[in-house]
Amino acid sequence: MDVVSTSAMLSQVVFLLHFVTLTLGQYDICKSLVSMDNGQTWEFYACQPKPTAMKEFMQITVDPPGITCGNPPERFCTLENPYLCSDECDASNLDLAHPPQLMQDRESTGLITYWQTVTWSRFPEPLLANISLAWNKSLELTNDIQVTFEYGRPTIMVLDKSLDKGRTWQPYQFYADDCMDAFGMPAKRVQDLSATNVTRVICTEQYSRWVGSKNEKVLRFEVMARFVIFAGPKLLNMTSLYTRMESMKGLRDFFTFTNLRLRLLRPALGGTYVQRDNLLKYFYAISNIDVPARCKCNLHAGQCTFREGSLQCDCEHNTTGQDCSRCERGFKAKSWKPGSYLPTPNGSPNTCEAAGTLGNCECYGHSNRCSYIDFINIVTCVSCKHNTRGQNCQHCRLGYFRNISAELDDDNVCIECNCNQLGSIHSRCNETGYCQCRDGSTGPKCEDCLPGYSWRQGCSPNVCDDDMLLCQNGGTCFQNQKCLCLPEYKGLLCEQLLCEGERGCSGASASYLSLVAMLSCLLANALLRLVTAC
């Protein structure tokens, strides 16, 4: 950084600020005031919010309904004390209830509190439960997810994640006491992974084996062990991690999520088999779920706050949106970009630029260049992208129409008309995307035919059809193009007899006809003779 100090005091401030930056860790501040030759100026850095205990903000849902114990009240025992089934779960009694929120409470009294399910009294029907955790915000894991199970960890479980607020899900990690048996996957540990396959979804047996329920209560999704692959055993080389985050496809997304889901598929057994005569000792109980993460703000915010029911980035660099994933209004001179961890140590802020910096010409983010046209004295945007045109890139190019659900600065603002070439007069359409159709064609894109027309390189009038233009005398209509007539008939609709008034016909009916013709000739001749005779 080229900081040229003008006064000793200011450089002291600057020094302190940088010192603070170092002690807080990397990417903690978004900007600082630095002194230059010509006064003070803001310098901007890539920044991200601090890691937070995200369990405070999660919305928990458990499925199926009725999976939480206590309604009706139920007795249970534990794997360690299988014959002392005197414990009770009762949803209507505060001291004996085990509702889902006990997975995220702070346990300030020192007492372990936990969510508990009904017992496996319906064995051999499986005991299944889903725990869905929603934040309505993109988050990035900064440390291991830890789920604390009381009375034993499940012997089969899947951790799923969603990146799109629960619309689509993907498995994050599989857990089983026998991975091959449960999922047909070989057992792996994160320690087996290397830089090239760190984002592989694995099945681990590390957290499902029975070791007594008091010894090992925690099930992890290992984040630190994955960071260590890049940053070294004590995370001393974070530069290396951040460089990889930037360059390795899918690595940042691997640690990103908006929702998590624990699918509990089989509880702890405390042995190899399920004891049918004592099913009251099988259930799930979770006392805590730790999710250490930070808000994903695309390196444009140093803070994230809980507002209007969800976490939101406090966006800097003139960006906006829940994840700072757009440029603010009036700052769309360039297309939006996330900040970058590189070059270290401060990264690149990739700030959104005020439209004003281009000579007061707003291009709605569709062009980075303006040009001054001297003789008409206007500034105009050059090479509008995203199929826009106009002085401010505010119109759609010919052949495109305005997407009403998109803002003017949206990349998707212009939609291709997509007029059918054969059915329409030209490639332009009106404001609602309707094309201008040739005779006989119809539909928004002119790809359909009106009644009485059919598609043959565009719509052409039917020669025959099943309604108005019926083929006659037993003829059949071939692809609306022509009637296939019986041998005796001809004409567009087979309406004419083939041999009427003609000679040279063959077949029975034809010879009958020629007989008639011959007779009439004879008659005519006879008449002729009569006349001559007169």
Ligand SMILES: *[C@@H]1O[C@H](CO)[C@@H](O)[C@H](O)[C@H]1NC(C)=O
């Ligand atoms: C858990 O979620 C999965 C995926 O949506 C679903 O198939 C399954 O039926 C759910 N299980 C329970 C017990 O609700």
Ligand SMILES: *[C@@H]1O[C@H](CO)[C@@H](O)[C@H](O)[C@H]1NC(C)=O
């Ligand atoms: C999720 O967050 C968005 C953006 O802040 C907000 O508009 C929406 O209402 C939130 N939805 C819920 C269910 O909280």
Ligand SMILES: *[C@@H]1O[C@H](CO)[C@@H](O)[C@H](O)[C@H]1NC(C)=O
């Ligand atoms: C990951 O790659 C390493 C070597 O690069 C290999 O030993 C290991 O088996 C791989 N892990 C998985 C899960 O494929």
Ligand SMILES: *[C@@H]1O[C@H](CO)[C@@H](O)[C@H](O)[C@H]1NC(C)=O
């Ligand atoms: C950090 O890792 C990178 C490569 O990943 C390496 O080039 C650099 O020398 C390492 N720095 C330290 C201080 O170990």
Ligand SMILES: *[C@@H]1O[C@H](CO)[C@@H](O)[C@H](O)[C@H]1NC(C)=O
């Ligand atoms: C953002 O815009 C404000 C004016 O609204 C300006 O003072 C500030 O310096 C801008 N920040 C960045 C990072 O461009």
Ligand SMILES: *[C@@H]1O[C@H](CO)[C@@H](O)[C@H](O)[C@H]1NC(C)=O
């Ligand atoms: C219209 O704009 C919205 C908002 O950007 C976008 O989601 C949608 O895909 C666009 N529609 C088309 C047809 O491009």
Ligand SMILES: *[C@@H]1O[C@H](CO)[C@@H](O)[C@H](O)[C@H]1NC(C)=O
């Ligand atoms: C576009 O054309 C269609 C069909 O001709 C018509 O219904 C629609 O009102 C037109 N829209 C506009 C904005 O003119």
Ligand SMILES: [Ca+2]
């Ligand atoms: Ca608890």
